[in-house]
Amino acid sequence: MYENRFLGILIVIKVALTGGIASGKSVVARLMVRCGAYLIDADTLAKEAVRPDSVVWRRIVRTFGRDITNRRREIDRERLGKLIFSNSQKRQQLNAIIHPWVYAEYQRRARILAKDHPDGVLLFDVPLLFETNVQQRFDHIIVAYVDKQTQIRRIMTRDNLRRSEALERINAQLPLSQKRRDAEYVIDTRMPIADLRREVRAAYNALQLIH
Secondary structure, three states, rough: OEEEEOOEEEEEEEEEOOOOOOOHHHHHHHHHHHOOOOOEHHHHHHHHHHHOOHHHHHHHHHHHHHHHOOOOOOOHHHHHHHOOOOOOOHHEEEEEHHHHHHHHHHHHHHHHHHHOOOEEEEEOOOOOOOOOOHHHHOOEEEEEEEEHHHHHHHHHHOOOOOOHHHHHHHHHOHHHHHHHOOEEEEEOOOOHHHHHHHHHHHHHHHHHOOO
16 A cells, blocks of 8 residues: 555545546446446536535526526526637636536545455546646545547437537547547546456556555
8 A cells, every 4th residue: 555645535446537518437437346446536626516505506596597407496508508618717717616626526536445355446437537646645536538429419319419519519529539648547448348348447457456
């Protein structure tokens, strides 16, 4: 075991899983969990952060207005998405509100997991790892990769968006071609699921061997 300075605790390994929108991160995360990893998901934490009347919710509503909420006073992700994906300044404002809470909660949950599973692999699913410049907080980085045309096709199908809208969302993040250059492991999610399982298992085993 070794000391992780970010958490101030002893853990075996802390891995960041990142990629782009519709790049297959969720599939890779599920397969890593089946291998034995313990997952903390940034999107799940972000949803918890914006519960009605939370501190984060109030700051977002104060910044962007009540038009982004629905009848249940929940933040409407589609309305907010249309607002921020076309405006980099508003996107930065939103990130500055949500991400500090998310990373603080990361630390809290990671401490619990490290205490309960001192020999475990802690996997953090962090879509905006490089965009928020927190890659140095992790011991290893995995990028879930697909080509841009596959991204576009997946987004259009999954979210029922036009091609221009899909491109807008892709271009709001760093290119996957850039992210893969800074990753220790790159997993191409276009391969058949059986091959993908083997690829993820190989990465998981390699991470365990390193430590």
